[in-house]
Structure formats: C-alpha cells, structure tokens
Amino acid sequence: MRKLHLHYRMRFAVLVFASVATMTTFGLDNGLMRTPPMGWLAWERYRCDIDCKNDPKNCISEKLFIDMADRLFEDGWKELGYVYVNIDDCWSSMERDKDGRLQPDPNRFPGGIQRLARYMHDRGLKLGIYGDMGTHTCGGYPGTTLDKIEIDAQTFADWEVDMFKFDGCYSNAIEQELGYPLMSKALNATGRPIGYSCSWPAYQGGLPPKVNYTQLGQICNLWRNYGDIQDSWNSVLSIVDWFFENQDVLAPAAGPGRWNDPDMLVIGDFGLSMEQSRFQMALWAIMAAPLFMSNDLRTISSGAQSILQNKMIISINQDPLGIPGRRILKEKVGIEVFWRTLSNNASALVFFSRRTDMPYRYKTSLSKLNYTTGSYKFTDVYTGKTDVLKDSTEFVVSVNPTGVVMWYVSAPGKLKYHPFIRGGKRHEPAYDAEENTFPRVFL
Amino acid sequence: MRKLHLHYRMRFAVLVFASVATMTTFGLDNGLMRTPPMGWLAWERYRCDIDCKNDPKNCISEKLFIDMADRLFEDGWKELGYVYVNIDDCWSSMERDKDGRLQPDPNRFPGGIQRLARYMHDRGLKLGIYGDMGTHTCGGYPGTTLDKIEIDAQTFADWEVDMFKFDGCYSNAIEQELGYPLMSKALNATGRPIGYSCSWPAYQGGLPPKVNYTQLGQICNLWRNYGDIQDSWNSVLSIVDWFFENQDVLAPAAGPGRWNDPDMLVIGDFGLSMEQSRFQMALWAIMAAPLFMSNDLRTISSGAQSILQNKMIISINQDPLGIPGRRILKEKVGIEVFWRTLSNNASALVFFSRRTDMPYRYKTSLSKLNYTTGSYKFTDVYTGKTDVLKDSTEFVVSVNPTGVVMWYVSAPGKLKYHPFIRGGKRHEPAYDAEENTFPRVFL
Numbered sequence: 001m002r003k004l005h006l007h008y009r010m011r012f013a014v015l016v017f018a019s020v021a022t023m024t025t026f027g028l029d030n031g032l033m034r035t036p037p038m039g040w041l042a043w044e045r046y047r048c049d050i051d052c053k054n055d056p057k058n059c060i061s062e063k064l065f066i067d068m069a070d071r072l073f074e075d076g077w078k079e080l081g082y083v084y085v086n087i088d089d090c091w092s093s094m095e096r097d098k099d100g101r102l103q104p105d106p107n108r109f110p111g112g113i114q115r116l117a118r119y120m121h122d123r124g125l126k127l128g129i130y131g132d133m134g135t136h137t138c139g140g141y142p143g144t145t146l147d148k149i150e151i152d153a154q155t156f157a158d159w160e161v162d163m164f165k166f167d168g169c170y171s172n173a174i175e176q177e178l179g180y181p182l183m184s185k186a187l188n189a190t191g192r193p194i195g196y197s198c199s200w201p202a203y204q205g206g207l208p209p210k211v212n213y214t215q216l217g218q219i220c221n222l223w224r225n226y227g228d229i230q231d232s233w234n235s236v237l238s239i240v241d242w243f244f245e246n247q248d249v250l251a252p253a254a255g256p257g258r259w260n261d262p263d264m265l266v267i268g269d270f271g272l273s274m275e276q277s278r279f280q281m282a283l284w285a286i287m288a289a290p291l292f293m294s295n296d297l298r299t300i301s302s303g304a305q306s307i308l309q310n311k312m313i314i315s316i317n318q319d320p321l322g323i324p325g326r327r328i329l330k331e332k333v334g335i336e337v338f339w340r341t342l343s344n345n346a347s348a349l350v351f352f353s354r355r356t357d358m359p360y361r362y363k364t365s366l367s368k369l370n371y372t373t374g375s376y377k378f379t380d381v382y383t384g385k386t387d388v389l390k391d392s393t394e395f396v397v398s399v400n401p402t403g404v405v406m407w408y409v410s411a412p413g414k415l416k417y418h419p420f421i422r423g424g425k426r427h428e429p430a431y432d433a434e435e436n437t438f439p440r441v442f443l
Numbered sequence: 444m445r446k447l448h449l450h451y452r453m454r455f456a457v458l459v460f461a462s463v464a465t466m467t468t469f470g471l472d473n474g475l476m477r478t479p480p481m482g483w484l485a486w487e488r489y490r491c492d493i494d495c496k497n498d499p500k501n502c503i504s505e506k507l508f509i510d511m512a513d514r515l516f517e518d519g520w521k522e523l524g525y526v527y528v529n530i531d532d533c534w535s536s537m538e539r540d541k542d543g544r545l546q547p548d549p550n551r552f553p554g555g556i557q558r559l560a561r562y563m564h565d566r567g568l569k570l571g572i573y574g575d576m577g578t579h580t581c582g583g584y585p586g587t588t589l590d591k592i593e594i595d596a597q598t599f600a601d602w603e604v605d606m607f608k609f610d611g612c613y614s615n616a617i618e619q620e621l622g623y624p625l626m627s628k629a630l631n632a633t634g635r636p637i638g639y640s641c642s643w644p645a646y647q648g649g650l651p652p653k654v655n656y657t658q659l660g661q662i663c664n665l666w667r668n669y670g671d672i673q674d675s676w677n678s679v680l681s682i683v684d685w686f687f688e689n690q691d692v693l694a695p696a697a698g699p700g701r702w703n704d705p706d707m708l709v710i711g712d713f714g715l716s717m718e719q720s721r722f723q724m725a726l727w728a729i730m731a732a733p734l735f736m737s738n739d740l741r742t743i744s745s746g747a748q749s750i751l752q753n754k755m756i757i758s759i760n761q762d763p764l765g766i767p768g769r770r771i772l773k774e775k776v777g778i779e780v781f782w783r784t785l786s787n788n789a790s791a792l793v794f795f796s797r798r799t800d801m802p803y804r805y806k807t808s809l810s811k812l813n814y815t816t817g818s819y820k821f822t823d824v825y826t827g828k829t830d831v832l833k834d835s836t837e838f839v840v841s842v843n844p845t846g847v848v849m850w851y852v853s854a855p856g857k858l859k860y861h862p863f864i865r866g867g868k869r870h871e872p873a874y875d876a877e878e879n880t881f882p883r884v885f886l
Contacts, residue, residue: 047801055804125761127597230799231844233676270718271676271799274744301717341484356673356714359488362497396497401713403676 002333025095030193032220034256036290036320037195038165039084040068041128044229044264044294048090052108058296060090062116065127071101071297071305075305080314084163085120086128086292087113089139096142101155103278117160125330128163128195129156133179134170143170146179150186157190162236164194168203173210176200182221207246213253222259222290225250229263231271233402237354239263240283244327244338254288256322261290268295268304275403277307278382282350282406285317286325286338312381312408316340316348325350328369335362335399337369345411349378355401360399367391371411378407446555454601473636476664477699478488478761480606480638481731482527482569483511487707487737491533491582497550501739502535504551505559508570510584514740516566518748523757527606527638528563529571529735530556532582539585544598545574560603571606571638572599576622577613586613589622593629600633607637619643627662640704641666642847650689656696665702665733668693674714676845680704680797682845683726687770687781697731699765706734711738711747718846721825722748725793725849728760729768755824755851759783759791768793771812778805778842788854792821796842803842810834814854821850 052059117127134143180200198220204210206225267277325340334354379386397405497500540546560570577586624641641663647653649668710720769784777797822829840848
C-alpha cells in the first residue's frame, strides 16, 4: 500500500515537470466544436439518482441514455444538431478495477460504456462522459487525481467516447492548474478526437486574474464559467446577468473550438414558463453557448420542443463566425437589448423585458440601436413574421414579462463596426474595446 | 367653492359621529359570498393601460370588459362559478361630474357603467368596480374621501354594480379606520347587495394588533391582507409563505361571507410554469381564497385554462364549510404539506416541493399526516387517479420542482380533530389552538 503510494507520488512529480516544460506549446487542437456543441446532458434533470429499483425510468443507467438517444434519433433532434448524449456524475463504480481504471457501475451499466458509445455511433450520435479533477467527483465517486489523468484519458478513448467533462470538486487551485492542461494533453495523446469540457474556471470565480481565458482557449473546447444552473427563472436570469455584466472579459474568450458554457438548457423541465423558455433559448444563442438540454425527451411538451427545435435560433447559435453577442442597452423601464453579429453581414437582436406586470411596448429604431443607414429585412424568429425597416423608422416591439422578442436582421451593407474582429490566428482575438464603444448606450 | 368645502366638512363630522355611535352594530350582513367569489379582475394583467389609441385590445375600456364577459359566457367559465367581471383602477374620468359623482372616462367607457352592468346581468354575470379610500386612487384618479363615501356608494348602486373594491392609497390609518366601516354602512344603506372588498389590512401590515380581523369580518366580504401579486413565481411563493407563516391569525379570520384575499390568479399570464400554475390554483383552494383571474381569456393556453377550470379544485375552493386550510408539515428536504378540512368529512391534501432540481419522491403515510385509523379513498385532482389507502400504508408521491400533488380525500369516519369548529354565531369562530396542535410536526 505504501509502496504503491510512493510509486504514485513519483509519477506525479514526473507529470508536473512535463506539464511545466510543455505549457507554452499546449493546445487541444482537436479540430472539434467549431460551432457550439449541441446535445443532451443528464445532470440538471436527473442528478445523482441511482435508485433504479424504485425509479427505474429516471435513474442514471444505460437505459436512460439509450432512451434519450432513441428520442434524439427519432424525434428530429439529431438533424438539427443535437448529437451528444452525455453522461454526468454517478455513472461509475465506487472502486476502480484491478488495473486502476474507472469502471461503470455494473448494475446500472451492465453493457459497459463502449457498447453504449457504439449505440450512439450507430445512430450518428456521440457519447460524452464525466470525470472530476480531484480525489472524488462531486457526487463522491472516484475522482481523477493527477496520477490518474493519463490512464483515465486512455480509458475514455478505448471506450470510443467523444466528449469528456472534467469537473473540479475535491481539488485545490494548484492541482487544477496542473490537471486541466494535463488532461488536455492526455486526451490529445490518445489520438481520438474527444471534446473537452473544463469546469476549471467555475471553481476559480470565472474571472481574471485567477482565470486565464487565453490558456483555456488553448486547452479546452468549452468551459463552465459560473455556478450550476437550477430549474428556476432566478437561476437562469442570474446566469445571464453574470455573463453580460462580464461580457468585456467573456465575449472575447469564445470563438470556434472554444466556448463559454453558461450550463444546460432547462427548457422542458418544471421551473420555466414558456416566455422564460424562449428567453433561455434566445440568450444561449446570443452567447454562442453550447446547447445541452437536460430534460425528459420522452415526455417533453410540444411547446418546449418547438422552442428547442427552432431552426432559426439554432442557426444563430451555430453561426460560423462564432462571435458571442453583447448586451447593448439597459433601459430603466426594465427593457434590455442584446445584439450579436453574424456571418453574411447579418445580426441578431433580442429585446428582453425584466418586468413582471404586463407586456411592455418598447419604442426604438434600428439607428438608435446603432445600425447604419439603410433598409434592413428582419424576421421574428419565434413568430416567423418578416418585415423591412429603415434604420430611422421608429417601431414598437411588445415584449412580454420575462420574455423576449428576437429578430434575425439581414444587413443591407457593412455594419458600422464589427466587435471582436479577429486576426488570422485562432487563439488571439484582436478584440478592440475602443472600437466597440457604443456612442449612446453601450454596456 | 369655499362654501361647498364647508358643507362637506360638516357632513364629514356628522358621518364620523354616526360611525362611532354605531360601530358595534355595524355589519355588512349582505348575505353575499358565502363561498369565495370567483371571476375576473383587470389589474394584474392590464394595470393602468389607458392607451386605447395604440393598444386598443388591452386598454382599460368597456371593450375589454365586454370581451372578457363574452369569454366567461361562451367558454365555460360562468358555469364553473367565474361570474364577476371586475373593473380596477383607471376607469374614471379625472374629474367628478357637476353633482360630485364619479364618472367613467367618456372615451373609454362611452356606454357608461350602468350599460356595462346590464351587459353582464343579461349574461348571468356580475360587474365589479373600484374606488379608493383617500384623496386619489393609486393610479391618480379621483379618490373617495370620507365626505364622498355616501355619494359614491349610491352611485355604484344606481349603476347596478355588484361588487366594490375599496383600495387605500393616499389615506392615513385614521381615515381608513373611519372610511372602511363607513363605506360598508353606505353600501348596505343603498339596499343593493354589493360585495365589498377591502384593501384596508394590506395597508396596515395585515396583522394584529393593527388589523382587527373580527371587525373586518363584520364589515367586508373579503379583504386584501398583503401586497399586490406580480406575474412571477417569486411573488406567488412569497404570498403563500406569508399567509401560512401567519396561518394562526389568518385562517380563523375567514369563513362564509368573509374571506382573506391573497390577490389575483396569474395563471395564464407570462411568469408561471405549468407546475407553478398548478401550485397557485391548489394553494388558493387550500386558503379558501377568492378566485379572480387576471389574464387574457381571449388568448389563454389550453393548459392554463384546464387548470383554472379544474372542477374538483374549484369544489374544494368552494367548500360550503369555508374553513381555510393550514400548512401542517415543512420538511427539511423542501417538501411541505398543506391540509384543509372539507364538508362530508372529507379533506384536501397538497404536497408541495420547493426544490429546483428534480421530482422528489416523498414517502409518508396518512397516519403520519395525522389521519385517524381507517381506509381512505383519495383522488389526485390533477390526474384524476383514484385509489384507496389505509392510514398506516406507506406511500410515495413524486412531487415536481415548484409543483404540487393535490388530493381530495374522502374520510371513512370522523377525523381526529376539526380545526376551527365554530359555534352557531357567524363571527365568533371557536378556534382552539390547543386542539389543533399536531403531535409531531404541526406548523
């Protein structure tokens, strides 16, 4: 026992040295997730429910993931891009196997993870799995300490897993600083393209100087910046508020292959009204956020499904430029305006009402929203209504309480400015704060 | 002008004297609202929208009330008991007429209030109107100062109005203490039965010693105890929390003809999920609360409509005993249980989950909920599922986040105790706090 322990310590020292030596040339560079990943993730809706005896339909088991895969495959989700079926915490056995490898709980995953991955691949889907940089996962299952990073990465690759979420419970800042880059390298070293989701920044407050978004963009495909989402409007709104209060830091961090992750979509669950569901979908599109649903696709309402399957919003979310949008206006009456630049000189606008009384008739014009002179075609992404507006024409949008109006706007010519215009290099956005200062009401 | 003013002052003095002299024999005693009133009220959804030019469908105008009356009449609401169509603030002209009477805004109510009342009566509906004890209504329209109480009561009676909500903006505690009883007397004196809704306690914090619920039960048919509801889950939950934190004071105050009013139903609006809508309907039934919807019956979703039209919940709300229920359990895991005694030895149970993660499987038994030995038939009021349970049988209810499971329970025999058993007198509930102490977990 002691001997084993010493052996591990030695390996740990070697790994630390290696990581420091190669830090500057690290890079996930796996070519994955050039647009935000889309799919389904178990956590928010199913948590650590392992009671398959009393709750067989909802417990964390291969049956749950097969059920969701079947729904993604059969109900039109896959064609829209929802291809990841992601396992979260509580999938593993409480013990590693005799070779030190993680193994799934034998009762809940009798077929094993590899067979589950093949089930996904046979249907054009992908499988994601979960681990934790630390002694234990958040749910108390075996964690991945620094000495286990290589073996775990290889195990996931052997299982033909396509994505890996690396949580950060039960580790300190130094271990995380070593572990997250090491795992990136270890995943790359397997030769299998595995999308890499890092919870690291969420454990370090999500902001510089503790968080280095340049480095994250080099080692992770997506990262959780902030706390876990819950099935409530308060939670969804607090996440959006945090992201846009910190948009000057966060928006430039994202781009093709590297995304901020405000956490799962809770649309189709219990806590959001239809208006609030439309809000989450709209804002996740503005943020260029990963779209991982956490809901029950077997029983989802048609209303929730139609929001999640809205093609125009998905195409805004998946815009190939991958430039996150910004909040450009905060009116005292509780109206906020969000804007995202899109390819083909187009843009997206979201009008949001924070009010809790009645629909607010918000009067503005495109020129007040800093659009240049010209005529613009716009489409209301939720109603499908299309119209043409001159930049100077005053118009009224009626915005429901805790709801949004979202437009896809085709620009006639060049926009006045392009925030976050990037140079040729992938990881060095030429973000110019000066250039993006709205003359009037920029936030 | 000065002369008129003096004249009013003299009348004021006479009224004050009269009120003090007859205080003890006051009583609304109008025979109305032996079960909680049901209908529709404009405020929460339409506020003080008077912009009929730009928002003709939603502005406070006779058209709005006629539209809602048509929906109540044609869409099955009236048969279920939703008969009141109630005007709130912002209906009147900014000036009284030459005889000192309130008058409706001529542009928005060109047909006048009496014609509107007759429109209701022709369809088996009733019309409610709004005034304010004070110099101005909350929206800034003419208020009813003490000297105007009699003329206003008579005006409403002349118009054949069926209900009157008396708000309390722009008056102090002394004026309210005089005005609310005076209005009760004045309404009675008209000879027309007019349901009387008093906002008085809400302006005085809703609790003794500032609020005298015995007196309120003698002069008002219903009263607002607490702040205005908003179209949000936070608002609905904070109201419920306040009412049940103060249930020892509030539950005994209500009974046939005199009701606590936790404010309007916001089901069918923008802020509540379906689960949360089921919660509001269930808790309003437990509280024996007036059921005034404030929504757009022209466009309401079928989901919201079916909650509001649930016959079993309405019958629980309208139980002829009129004994409000209580919160009997608060579990640390976020589950709460509410219970209301009903006629025919039946009862209602509500299991609520405050959680925001996933459905909670709550295990209990009827005996743990203080039911006596025996077998009970229960019906889930939302699913219609019926079953029989022995008091000792352990069962599991799966309660969704921010949702409820609500049961109508038919008792086999006598309940262990009857809270709030009353003597023969209407206004003297023989509430015995001792008797109602739950041995285990009573709140």
